[in-house]
Amino acid sequence: MPKTLLSDRQRHSHVVRRIAAPVQRLPKEFVHLHRTEAVLLTNWSSLGSGRYAVSARWPRGGLFGDSVQLLLAQTIRQSCLLIGHAELSVPLSHQTLMEWMDFSVASDFYDPKNKPDNLFILLTFRPNNPRSLRVDLSILSEGRLVAESLLDFSWIAPGAYRRLRGAHAEVPWGGAPVPSPVPAHTVGRSHADEVLLAPVRVPGRWELRMDVSNPALYDHRVDHVPGLVLIEAAYQAAHAVTGPGRGPVRVMSTFDSFVEFDAPCLMEAVVLPAKEEGTVRLEVTGTQNGERTFSVTMDCPK
Known part of the structure; x- marks a missing residue:
């Protein structure tokens, strides 16, 4: 390419x-x-x-x-x-x-x-x-x-999906408190309402902000956090770690389980050995209730 x-x-x-x-x-x-x-x-x-x-x-x-x-x-x-x-x-x-x-x-x-x-x-x-x-x-x-x-x-x-989701098939919509965001410029965004990361006490870690009032990410009511929201959150985490001007040239995403609205989802970004010279490889993982829910690996230019 x-x-x-x-x-x-x-x-x-x-x-x-x-x-x-x-x-x-x-x-x-x-x-x-x-x-x-x-x-x-x-x-x-x-x-x-x-x-x-x-x-x-x-x-x-x-x-x-x-x-x-x-x-x-x-x-x-x-x-x-x-x-x-x-x-x-x-x-x-x-x-x-x-x-x-x-x-x-x-x-x-x-x-x-x-x-x-x-x-x-x-x-x-x-x-x-x-x-x-x-x-x-x-x-x-x-x-x-x-x-x-x-x-x-x-x-x-539909019937099989309702059985799969169980109690999570019907969830409260927009009722849970949304934690305050990190500063928008640190994740490459212009406005606070675009930010998907909330600070925690450990560097390189954040809590996912499940702000369903964002129309670009939540077009309609859903029973779990959409995969595109998780990818966008991973982009923001990568920006926080690598800095501006390093948009990823390759993204690899795996979704292990649903990210639910009723429990915090914690995210962590770790720099891995790069497979190609001139790139930085970053892995962003999400964890909810002690289990990994998704992983996004990104190759960003140095």
């Missing part, structure tokens, strides 16, 4: 032209959102043999502000959900679960001058089993590959 995918671009040029213009309205239900302004995708098309093309438009400002990390993670999430529901017959009533997600970006991806407006996304879906898919995803801007992702997601019927 960066590299070009001109052969793919040329092979599917007719599809690019066909999906370049936005549809009148992409159903927000396909991407599990209530707010229309949160929908980043504009159209999609099947390429055959388990391959699909999606177009997206990143707004200037708006709900996600200028957070490239949030826009990228939402683009990946929305693209998978859209194709799952619109093309692969995943029922809208089923709960979808992200099991793990890896992605990498071009080294200049975070440069504000390179922030794209329109994106072209190629996705390949392969079944793991009847209720789980592996997705290989490439994001292009003007024919240049700017990001890649590999992830697994599965889905579960």
Whole structure:
């Protein structure tokens, strides 16, 4: 990275032209959102043999502000959900679960001058089993590959999901106190209401702030902390440790269990030996009730 995918671009040029213009309205239900302004995708098309093309438009400002990390993670999430529901017959009533997600970006991806407006996304879906898919995803801007992702997601019927969640299927919404944030600038954010980390007494550790009033992270009522919230919290922890100007070029996320709203989730960031020269590897883990709930490993440039 960066590299070009001109052969793919040329092979599917007719599809690019066909999906370049936005549809009148992409159903927000396909991407599990209530707010229309949160929908980043504009159209999609099947390429055959388990391959699909999606177009997206990143707004200037708006709900996600200028957070490239949030826009990228939402683009990946929305693209998978859209194709799952619109093309692969995943029922809208089923709960979808992200099991793990890896992605990498071009080294200049975070440069504000390179922030794209329109994106072209190629996705390949392969079944793991009847209720789980592996997705290989490439994001292009003007024919240049700017990001890649590999992830697994599965889905579960409503009744089975309620049995799985038990007492956590119905949780109080917004009633729990939210601890005060660390200073916004220390985690690369502009405003306190964007901060997901609360200080604790140990350096390199924080408590996760579960602030459901943040519309960019909590579009609608859910029964557990979404995976994208955990990835955003890991970004902020990495910024606190490595400092500004070191956006991760590779992110590897594993979700071990649900992060619940009824108990503190503690986070810790540890610097690991880097596998590549010129990078810093950081592992951010979350722990709740004494058990690891998620892990995000990031490679950041020195």
